[in-house]
Amino acid sequence: MSFWEFANPKRFMQLSSRLLPWVAGVSLACLLVGLIWGFFFTPEDYRQGSTVKIIYLHVPAALMAINAWLMMLVASLVWIIRRHHVSALAARAAAPVGLTFTVIALITGAIWGQPMWGTWWAWDPRLTSFLILALFYMGYIAMWEAVENGDTAADLTSVLCLVGSVFAILSRYAVLFWNQGLHQGASLSLDKEENVADVFYLPLLVCIAGFILMFLALVLLRTRTEIRARRLKALLNRERMA
Numbered sequence: 001m002s003f004w005e006f007a008n009p010k011r012f013m014q015l016s017s018r019l020l021p022w023v024a025g026v027s028l029a030c031l032l033v034g035l036i037w038g039f040f041f042t043p044e045d046y047r048q049g050s051t052v053k054i055i056y057l058h059v060p061a062a063l064m065a066i067n068a069w070l071m072m073l074v075a076s077l078v079w080i081i082r083r084h085h086v087s088a089l090a091a092r093a094a095a096p097v098g099l100t101f102t103v104i105a106l107i108t109g110a111i112w113g114q115p116m117w118g119t120w121w122a123w124d125p126r127l128t129s130f131l132i133l134a135l136f137y138m139g140y141i142a143m144w145e146a147v148e149n150g151d152t153a154a155d156l157t158s159v160l161c162l163v164g165s166v167f168a169i170l171s172r173y174a175v176l177f178w179n180q181g182l183h184q185g186a187s188l189s190l191d192k193e194e195n196v197a198d199v200f201y202l203p204l205l206v207c208i209a210g211f212i213l214m215f216l217a218l219v220l221l222r223t224r225t226e227i228r229a230r231r232l233k234a235l236l237n238r239e240r241m242a
Contacts, residue, residue: 024217030210038203060211062105068098069168076158088154093222099137129170136164
């Protein structure tokens, strides 16, 4: 069976209907375990105190804010190259979810940063690129709403997604590109010495798994809604022409 068969809306609806309950259920379990474990059963940090526990919301949200845009980039490239409508609708479905994660990351980052830096906001390279990424999310969503023709909207938003990917990459690697700035390095790294302590690391991994699965569940659900909305619009147009 070819992977591209699932680009067919009917096949996608069949597969997603089977996957969605399982993905949503495992996501909920991971989030409950990870957040309860992290907030109630880990110690305070010797330097940051209880403030460090916001890591269980901030890091997964920031990670998914970036990866949601990269998923939209892949889906947009599939649309440009193969003209599969499901990929364009999946990118559209992912945008509000990615924007929500970006806003959560910005808010929790401000809450975390205020006692550490003495300010709610600083024009740090990573913070600034994250703010610009949020604006790209808003522009992407607005463009879908503003352009009436679905294929034209998919073309224009795909180009916007390609441009915005620069800031998604900058959001991820700004600390490496610019040595100056208040933002600390990555909390998770292939270098074990750069990771947070194990007592925080394990529940953080569970929270990240929960956020990834939650993103997948929401995108599946919203893509199904987009497909139904497209079908309904096509039926209404046929009735008007009849």
